[in-house]
Amino acid sequence: MARPKIVSLTEAVGQINDGDMLTFGGFTVWRRPMAAIYELIRQKKRNLHLVEVNGGTHDDMLVGAGCVGIWESSWCGHELYGKFGSNLARKIEKGEILYEDWAHIHVLNRLTAGAKGLPFLPTYAAMGSDMLNPENDNLGKAGLRDGSNPHIGKYKYVMYKEPFTDSEIVLVPAANPDWCITHVQMVGAEGTVRVDGLKFSDLEVIKASKHNIIIAEKVVSEEYLRREPTRNMLPGYLVDYIVELPWGAHPTGLYGVHEPDGEFIANFFKATRTQEGFDKWADEWIFGVKDFQEYLSKLGITRLEPLKANPSLGYSSTLKRGSR
Amino acid sequence: MDSKKEYSKPGEFKPMDLLACAAAREVQDGEIVFAGTGLPMLAIMVAQHTQAPTAVCIYESGSIDGKPIDLPTSVADARCSYQAAVADGLTDVFGQLQSGKVDLAYLGGAEVDLYGNVNCTFMGGPTGKRLTGSGGNSDIHSLAKRSVLIMPQFGQKRRFVERVSYITSPGWKIPHWPDKEWVPKREVYGPAFNGGPSAVISDMGVYRFDENGEMYLDTVHPGFTAEDCRENCSFDLNISRVKGETLTPTYEELDLLYKTIDPEGIIMK
Numbered sequence: 001m002a003r004p005k006i007v008s009l010t011e012a013v014g015q016i017n018d019g020d021m022l023t024f025g026g027f028t029v030w031r032r033p034m035a036a037i038y039e040l041i042r043q044k045k046r047n048l049h050l051v052e053v054n055g056g057t058h059d060d061m062l063v064g065a066g067c068v069g070i071w072e073s074s075w076c077g078h079e080l081y082g083k084f085g086s087n088l089a090r091k092i093e094k095g096e097i098l099y100e101d102w103a104h105i106h107v108l109n110r111l112t113a114g115a116k117g118l119p120f121l122p123t124y125a126a127m128g129s130d131m132l133n134p135e136n137d138n139l140g141k142a143g144l145r146d147g148s149n150p151h152i153g154k155y156k157y158v159m160y161k162e163p164f165t166d167s168e169i170v171l172v173p174a175a176n177p178d179w180c181i182t183h184v185q186m187v188g189a190e191g192t193v194r195v196d197g198l199k200f201s202d203l204e205v206i207k208a209s210k211h212n213i214i215i216a217e218k219v220v221s222e223e224y225l226r227r228e229p230t231r232n233m234l235p236g237y238l239v240d241y242i243v244e245l246p247w248g249a250h251p252t253g254l255y256g257v258h259e260p261d262g263e264f265i266a267n268f269f270k271a272t273r274t275q276e277g278f279d280k281w282a283d284e285w286i287f288g289v290k291d292f293q294e295y296l297s298k299l300g301i302t303r304l305e306p307l308k309a310n311p312s313l314g315y316s317s318t319l320k321r322g323s324r
Numbered sequence: 325m326d327s328k329k330e331y332s333k334p335g336e337f338k339p340m341d342l343l344a345c346a347a348a349r350e351v352q353d354g355e356i357v358f359a360g361t362g363l364p365m366l367a368i369m370v371a372q373h374t375q376a377p378t379a380v381c382i383y384e385s386g387s388i389d390g391k392p393i394d395l396p397t398s399v400a401d402a403r404c405s406y407q408a409a410v411a412d413g414l415t416d417v418f419g420q421l422q423s424g425k426v427d428l429a430y431l432g433g434a435e436v437d438l439y440g441n442v443n444c445t446f447m448g449g450p451t452g453k454r455l456t457g458s459g460g461n462s463d464i465h466s467l468a469k470r471s472v473l474i475m476p477q478f479g480q481k482r483r484f485v486e487r488v489s490y491i492t493s494p495g496w497k498i499p500h501w502p503d504k505e506w507v508p509k510r511e512v513y514g515p516a517f518n519g520g521p522s523a524v525i526s527d528m529g530v531y532r533f534d535e536n537g538e539m540y541l542d543t544v545h546p547g548f549t550a551e552d553c554r555e556n557c558s559f560d561l562n563i564s565r566v567k568g569e570t571l572t573p574t575y576e577e578l579d580l581l582y583k584t585i586d587p588e589g590i591i592m593k
Contacts, residue, residue: 027400028385029398074458076456076457079361079398080397104460126494128498128499198411203413322586
């Protein structure tokens with residue numbers, strides 16, 4: 001059985017090539033592999049093809065930094081910390097990025113099909129929406145559905161009269177990303193993965209992907225995780241690389257460990273209304289620090305401490321969140 | 325009569341309070357409810373504290389029937405999972421949605437049209453201003469038995485339009501792809517038809533949909549007239565069925581919003 005390698009973040013991210021298709025664990029501003037996002041930007045990856053059940057702060061950063069060639073997802077925003085992903089919105093409005101809009105279930109089904117080794121899955125979701133309007137098949141209009149790219153199907157979707165009840169249903173093609181990067185609370189030295197809290201679409205995105213990088217707050221002994229196998233999510237043979245990196249999800253949140261840094265995300269949103277604003281932000285927080293350790297030092301303990309979760313609740317009980 | 329059950333008077337509540345309470349009143353006890361970040365969370369919590377104590381809240385991130393003691397700031401917030409029955413993931417809850425188990429869903433949007441189609445992708449179509457995209461909005465509007473939209477309207481008539489400029493989420497009358505023919509939702513969805521939009525709650529009134537799937541004014545919020553509501557729509561709104569004024573928040577509901585549900589002032593500022 002293949003064993004995952006425990007490596008540095010620089011080494012893990014260094015395995016990803018320009019043009020690769022990527023997806024990520026997590027949901028909107030929770031449990032995103034942000035340290036890997038910063039490292040992808042630092043390593044100046046180009047023409048990445050993102051396929052995501054939903055996006056968030058992380059993909060808006062990659063888009064702002066010019067790392068992304070194609071974005072396929074249902075959403076990009078920052079929850080209550082910012083109305084939408086400014087970088088993505090700007091590049092879509094200016095025609096500077098190829099994108100394909102989907103509903104949650106569409107992308108979830110594409111990755112579930114990928115995880116199960118099937119060519120497609122059906123769904124009734126979003127029938128009658130403009131996401132299925134043939135005029136909005138942007139990859140098709142760009143001439144990319146000619147079979148030359150293994151990640152782009154011949155059709156965006158197929159409307160199909162299924163044979164059992166003769167009802168119309170939407171078939172969406174499988175997606176098998178080259179890489180999935182997932183941040184978790186705990187991983188065993190042999191790759192057994194444990195996630196606390198909501199699992200989102202992690203099982204589907206990880207299993208659909210050809211290679212997996214698991215970034216964990218802590219690498220622990222296998223024996224410890226195998227005392228309670230019902231709490232574990234994945235066996236180690238699905239994992240290629242393991243990186244141990246506490247706080248690696250900052251500024252997004254990590255159940256039971258820390259909150260999203262809402263102020264940081266809101267400031268990112270404010271700063272990135274223009275490309276110049278994003279570039280300045282990236283110069284300070286990504287290129288202005290040598291690595292993630294220096295980023296954490298720059299953030300400082302007084303900023304990070306109030307984000308830490310109270311173990312009895314799974315979230316912080318000291319962080320000031322509202323106006324009262 | 326318990327004085328807390330009395331309705332507050334104009335000047336004693338903000339537009340946001342009325343919006344949350346009007347939305348809360350859409351929930352019937354025992355219903356399975358999907359709610360999104362922000363006002364929908366407040367609405368379901370008010371309902372659970374008042375007329376619908378056994379209503380179950382599902383968040384699209386996978387949290388089912390949580391009992392949050394602190395207001396979540398997103399549907400994936402750790403607070404959503406506090407005392408939850410199940411904390412799983414999207415495949416589970418969207419599967420339940422598709423199989424018709426969700427009674428009611430709350431949604432928002434940038435534009436809504438005569439047929440309850442919702443736009444949260446582009447203002448002005450695919451060459452216009454880009455928004456967040458669909459998220460769960462489209463799936464939920466497609467597949468819940470009823471959905472209730474919470475939308476700002478006053479001074480923003482371009483948000484209430486005859487046809488949305490991009491259909492993110494399908495209403496009662498929708499195009500059939502790829503032939504583009506406009507047909508009733510029931511015809512497109514066939515055996516998967518569960519229902520559709522049942523109300524739009526704005527800062528001016530409560531709107532519902534008639535037998536043809538067209539929007540009409542049901543009640544008007546205190547301080548506005550039916551004509552005001554029509555003037556704040558970009559189409560000829562049907563005001564012939566208006567029943568009267570929307571009930572104001574009770575003192576109990578206001579207390580719940582500010583003291584129990586959002587004492588930190590995250591949304592109820």
